[in-house]
Amino acid sequence: xxxxxxxxxxxxxxxxxxxxxxxxxxxxxxxxxxxxxxxxxxxxxxxxxxxxxxxxxxxxxxxxxxxxxxxxxxxxxxxxxxxxxxxxxxxxxxxxxxxxxxxxxxxxxxxxxxxxxxxxxxxxxxxxxxxxxxxxxxxxxxxxxxxxxxxxxxxxxxxxxxxxxxxxxxxxxxxxxxxxxxxxxxxxxxxxxxxxxxxxxxxxxxxxxxxxxxxxxxxxxxxxxxxxxxxxxxxxxxxxxxxxxxxxxxxxxxxxxxxxxxxxxxxxxxxxxxxxxxxxxxxxxxxxxxxxxxxxxxxxxxxxxxxxxxxxxxxx
Amino acid sequence: xxxxxxxxxxxxxxxxxxxxxxxxxxxxxxxxxxxxxxxxxxxxxxxxxxxxxxxxxxxxxxxxxxxxxxxxxxxxxxxxxxxxxxxxxxxxxxxxxxxxxxxxxxxxxxxxxxxxxxxxxxxxxxxxxxxxxxxxxxxxxxxxxxxxxxxxxxxxxxxxxxxxxxxxxxxxxxxxxxxxxxxxxxxxxxxxxxxxxxxxxxxxxxxxxxxxxxxxxxxx
Numbered sequence: 001x002x003x004x005x006x007x008x009x010x011x012x013x014x015x016x017x018x019x020x021x022x023x024x025x026x027x028x029x030x031x032x033x034x035x036x037x038x039x040x041x042x043x044x045x046x047x048x049x050x051x052x053x054x055x056x057x058x059x060x061x062x063x064x065x066x067x068x069x070x071x072x073x074x075x076x077x078x079x080x081x082x083x084x085x086x087x088x089x090x091x092x093x094x095x096x097x098x099x100x101x102x103x104x105x106x107x108x109x110x111x112x113x114x115x116x117x118x119x120x121x122x123x124x125x126x127x128x129x130x131x132x133x134x135x136x137x138x139x140x141x142x143x144x145x146x147x148x149x150x151x152x153x154x155x156x157x158x159x160x161x162x163x164x165x166x167x168x169x170x171x172x173x174x175x176x177x178x179x180x181x182x183x184x185x186x187x188x189x190x191x192x193x194x195x196x197x198x199x200x201x202x203x204x205x206x207x208x209x210x211x212x213x214x215x216x217x218x219x220x221x222x223x224x225x226x227x228x229x230x231x232x233x234x235x236x237x238x239x240x241x242x243x244x245x246x247x248x249x250x251x252x253x254x255x256x257x258x259x260x261x262x263x264x265x266x267x268x269x270x271x272x273x274x275x276x277x278x279x280x281x282x283x284x285x286x287x288x289x290x291x292x293x294x295x296x297x298x299x300x301x302x303x304x305x306x307x308x309x310x311x312x313x314x315x316x
Numbered sequence: 317x318x319x320x321x322x323x324x325x326x327x328x329x330x331x332x333x334x335x336x337x338x339x340x341x342x343x344x345x346x347x348x349x350x351x352x353x354x355x356x357x358x359x360x361x362x363x364x365x366x367x368x369x370x371x372x373x374x375x376x377x378x379x380x381x382x383x384x385x386x387x388x389x390x391x392x393x394x395x396x397x398x399x400x401x402x403x404x405x406x407x408x409x410x411x412x413x414x415x416x417x418x419x420x421x422x423x424x425x426x427x428x429x430x431x432x433x434x435x436x437x438x439x440x441x442x443x444x445x446x447x448x449x450x451x452x453x454x455x456x457x458x459x460x461x462x463x464x465x466x467x468x469x470x471x472x473x474x475x476x477x478x479x480x481x482x483x484x485x486x487x488x489x490x491x492x493x494x495x496x497x498x499x500x501x502x503x504x505x506x507x508x509x510x511x512x513x514x515x516x517x518x519x520x521x522x523x524x525x526x527x528x529x530x531x532x533x534x535x536x
Contacts, residue, residue, distance in 0.1 A: 175324040177331035184335070298415045299342065305422055306334065313429050313448050314327045 006094045009260060010084065013093070017083035021236035022046035022229065024271055029203075031279030046232060050225050058221030061122045071118035072219070072226035078111035079233035086240045087165045089263040090252035096162040101149040104161065104241075105142060108193070111230070112138045119215035130214025133290060137192050137199060137211065140297035144189045147304030151182045152245045154311050161241075165248045177314055181307035183246045187281075188300035190238040192293065194231075197282040199293050209290055236271075243270050322370035326487075329363040330446040333483060334425070337456040340476060341421055342414050346404060346468055350395045353472050356479050357387030364486055373490050379497050383482065386501050391475060391508060398512055399468060404525060411463050421456055428452035435488070446487040453480030467518060467525040471511050478504055 026043040033040030060069065084095045085104050099107070116131035153159045155176060156167035192199040195212035205213050216227050244251070250266030252259025288296060336356045343349045361384040368376030410417065432448035457477035461470050478500070485492050492500075515525060522529040 175321075175328050177328045180328060181331055181335060295342075295414055298418060302338065302418050302422060303335070306338070306425065309422075309425060309429060310331050310334070310449075313433075314330070314445050 003092070003094070005257070006092045009090050010093050010095050012260075013087075013089055014080060014084045017088065017233065017236055017240070018080060018229075021083075021232040022050065024236050024239065024275055025232040027272065028235075028275045028279050028282075031276050032282060035279055035283040046228070050229060053220075053225035053228065054222050056221045058223050061218060063122065064218075065121055068118050068121040068218075069223070071114045072223040072230075074114045075111050075230045076226045076233070078107050078114070079230040079237060082107050082111075082237045083233060083240070085161060086237055087162050087244055087251060088240045088267055090260050091162045091166045091169075092252075093162050096160055100159040101153065101161050101164070102146070102159055105146055105149070108234075108237075109138065109142060111234075115215055115227075119218075122218045124218065126214045126217050130211055130217075133211045134215060137293060137297070140294055141189045141192045141300070144185055144297060144301040144304050145193075147301065147308060148182045148186045148189065148245070151178050151304065151307045151311055154308065155179070155315070161244060165244045165251055166253065168245075168248045169251060169253065176311075178307040178311035179246060181303050181310060183242075185300045185303035185307065186242055186245065188296065188303070190242065191278075191281065192297055192300075194235050194238055196278065198285050198288050198296060201287055209287070239271055239274050240267075242274065243267070320370075322366055325366050326363055326446060329359055329366070330449040330483070330487075333359050333363070333453055333479075334449050334456075337453045337476065337480070338418070338421060340472070341417055341456055341460050341463075344410070344414075346399055347396075349469060349472055350392050350399070353395070353476060353479075354388050354392040356476060357383060357391075360479055360483055361388065363483070364491075367486055367490065371490060375494050376486070376491050378494065379486075379491055382497065382501050386505065387475070387479065390505070394508055394512065395468070395472070398515060402468070402515055402519060402525065404466070404468060411465050417459065417463050421459060424455040424459060425452045428455050444487065447484060450480055450484035450487050453477075453483060456480075465526055465528060467511075467515055467527055470527065471508070475504065475508070 023043055023046070026041075026046045029045065030040040030043050081099075082104055084093070085099050085107075087093055087096065112134060116134050119127040119131040119134075121127075149159070152164050152168075155178070156164045158164060158167070191197070195202050200211040200213075201209070202212065204210060205217070212231070216224065219227055247270055250263055250270070252263045333356060336352055336359065340349060340352045340356070343352060361380050364376055364380040364383060367373070368380060412420075428451040429448040432451045436444040436447040454477055457473050457480055460476065461473035464470050464473065482500075491497065518527075518530070519525055
């Protein structure tokens with residue numbers, strides 16, 4: 001039934017994602033600092049923040065419901081599950097038949113619903129404001145993300161991410177114009193979903209236009225640590241989806257051990273380049289007004305639909 | 317099943333062309349619009365070069381050179397000069413809001429792809445499947461001309477339409493005869509000059525480049 005090497009690979013992959021996600025975040029922040037001519041706090045800064053937050057006492061509002069307390073754990077669990085589905089090192093994942101690309105979008109949506117409910121739970125103005133904005137961004141970004149995944153599914157005739165990656169790596173090198181368009185759309189969606197700069201600013205608590213930070217203002221201590229950690233995991237998961245769909249070369253086929261070992265430096269290199277690109281995008285673009293976000297995400301959706309149409313015209 | 321590499325590159329460039337058409341449709345600033353137009357010309361040059369190289373059609377090299385000189389160098393330069401002299405860098409007006417325009421654009425693309433499908437099945441060129449994209453570019457440029465109220469974006473729409481037609485010609489029949497191509501190039505250049513003169517006339521008469529003022533022109 002379940003192969004032991006596969007299970008080991010699966011566990012390594014999840015553990016790796018959970019442990020390495022803060023480094024990716026730290027790397028992006030470090031690159032941003034360099035691009036702004038600053039020294040930067042170092043790549044390990046997110047770990048220090050997490051240790052500090054775990055050591056602190058968690059303070060809850062008097063009217064906080066159990067939902068508020070459960071949300072950080074639910075969020076973290078959702079992101080771990082998402083990390084388990086996305087193939088990062090190898091395609092032989094015993095877990096991947098359990099959920100395909102559509103379910104992955106659903107898991108990410110579940111996490112969003114939880115954090116939005118928790119943000120409205122206390123009843124502060126900032127919380128509900130952030131929750132509403134998050135839901136707006138979410139409902140615009142989700143169809144675009146689904147369309148991107150559908151385009152990749154049409155090419156490989158499967159909605160399972162592991163099969164998509166296996167198909168794309170096995171086939172001889174083919175230029176897919178549709179995947180190029182889908183890649184642009186995916187970049188825009190992941191910028192919006194990860195609260196990065198054209199849509200939201202991740203490095204401030206002091207703006208009236210903040211989205212993600214507004215929702216987590218009430219959290220402290222270990223709860224905040226878990227939320228920060230899941231935000232880092234989310235960035236990691238999105239980067240890995242991007243790598244799996246658009247640059248899958250180097251991901252090991254099946255359960256071959258040497259391939260898995262070789263896939264690790266490949267993944268690290270790709271994440272490094274991707275993180276630097278993200279920092280460049282964030283540095284050169286200005287934050288949009290919140291009412292421009294629908295236009296931004298509408299463009300992403302349009303590009304994803306165009307990718308699908310072009311697949312039917314040129315590649316079918 | 318798999319296409320040769322040249323076809324793949326042409327298909328990719330065609331997709332980029334379509335992407336640029338959409339970018340122009342949704343662009344608010346005139347300066348970026350002109351840069352996008354120059355980029356579209358460059359993509360067109362590249363795709364013509366690839367077609368020329370892979371089919372050995374020598375006249376396409378000339379037409380690629382012509383495209384490069386005219387649409388990447390001269391026309392953007394003329395347009396840049398024009399908007400500097402007219403002082404209209406921050407023109408942001410569209411008649412319909414941009415998300416609606418994009419939706420109409422998608423419908424046009426679907427229409428173009430459907431119309432072009434039977435035609436491209438009859439063509440024997442390696443670029444036949446890009447005919448739908450060329451047609452879509454023409455229609456999107458049309459849409460851009462319709463949705464803009466100012467004169468300069470309308471002219472850029474007109475020029476982008478010519479780009480689409482040129483791409484259609486290379487994708488359906490490996491380009492038009494040399495004489496026709498030279499004629500069209502000259503037409504575009506002269507048209508640009510005349511329209512440039514028109515801009516100044518319109519602005520002098522109405523103190524604005526808004527085309528809607530032209531509807532009110534009556535003999536006293």
